[in-house]
Amino acid sequence: MSQPSRAVYMFLRLNKIPYEDCVLNVFEGEHKTEEYAAINPFQLVPAIDDNGFNLTESVAILRYLCREHKVADHWYPSDSKAQARVDEYLEWQHVNTRLQCAMFFQFKFLRPKMLGMPVNEKKVAEFKERMETVLDQLETIWLKDRPFIAGDHITIADLLAACELEQPSMAGYDVCEGRPNLTAWFKRVKDAFQPHYDEAHMMVYRVKDKFAASP
Numbered sequence: 001m002s003q004p005s006r007a008v009y010m011f012l013r014l015n016k017i018p019y020e021d022c023v024l025n026v027f028e029g030e031h032k033t034e035e036y037a038a039i040n041p042f043q044l045v046p047a048i049d050d051n052g053f054n055l056t057e058s059v060a061i062l063r064y065l066c067r068e069h070k071v072a073d074h075w076y077p078s079d080s081k082a083q084a085r086v087d088e089y090l091e092w093q094h095v096n097t098r099l100q101c102a103m104f105f106q107f108k109f110l111r112p113k114m115l116g117m118p119v120n121e122k123k124v125a126e127f128k129e130r131m132e133t134v135l136d137q138l139e140t141i142w143l144k145d146r147p148f149i150a151g152d153h154i155t156i157a158d159l160l161a162a163c164e165l166e167q168p169s170m171a172g173y174d175v176c177e178g179r180p181n182l183t184a185w186f187k188r189v190k191d192a193f194q195p196h197y198d199e200a201h202m203m204v205y206r207v208k209d210k211f212a213a214s215p
């Protein structure tokens with residue numbers, strides 16, 4: 001269910017980086033234990049423990065994995081300007097793709113459906129508008145004239161973006177509708193990560209179908 005965790009998971013799988021799973025049920029509070037706080041003091045997922053080197057934050061983790069392992073250069077290019085393009089999105093996404101999609105999902109789905117809180121229609125409308133601004137910026141700026149967010153090749157920016165953009169689908173919102181550049185890009189990214197993409201998103205697809213059947 002965690003979008004940054006899915007990004008790290010798929011990156012490890014696709015690049016055949018050896019790892020050992022440690023699945024936490026956030027809804028059961030399994031990330032609130034002292035044992036986990038020793039790995040991630042913020043008590044959020046994901047986090048990695050690489051032979052005693054603990055690291056949090058999906059962006060930092062993905063960059064670290066690119067440096068530490070022999071992955072193809074396109075994921076996080078060594079060329080300064082190409083790398084800066086990736087970083088440009090990674091900085092931008094925190095308060096845009098990440099924040100706005102996650103908040104829409106929270107108010108439209110997570111709070112009422114999973115936490116039993118009353119629907120706050122004002123907040124849902126507010127975050128929907130903010131999210132749509134971000135989606136339009138992805139469509140008309142980031143993906144205006146390039147197949148991937150940072151240029152001609154797929155990078156960790158695309159991976160993180162795709163995972164965040166899956167979240168609103170669980171709340172019945174199709175981010176691709178009316179956005180042809182985003183639609184074509186989404187397909188390219190999913191195809192690049194198969195079969196791991198569908199496997200990592202199994203729960204997302206299940207929730208999406210359930211919500212569509214009974215919104």
Ligand SMILES: N[C@@H](CCC(=O)N[C@@H](CS)C(=O)NCC(=O)O)C(=O)O
Pocket residue numbers: 001002003004005026031043044045046056057058059
């Ligand atoms: N900026 C962090 C975000 C981490 C984060 O917010 N994780 C969420 C799941 S997507 C979490 O652990 N939530 C549990 C909680 O808030 O208690 C990253 O990219 O790794």
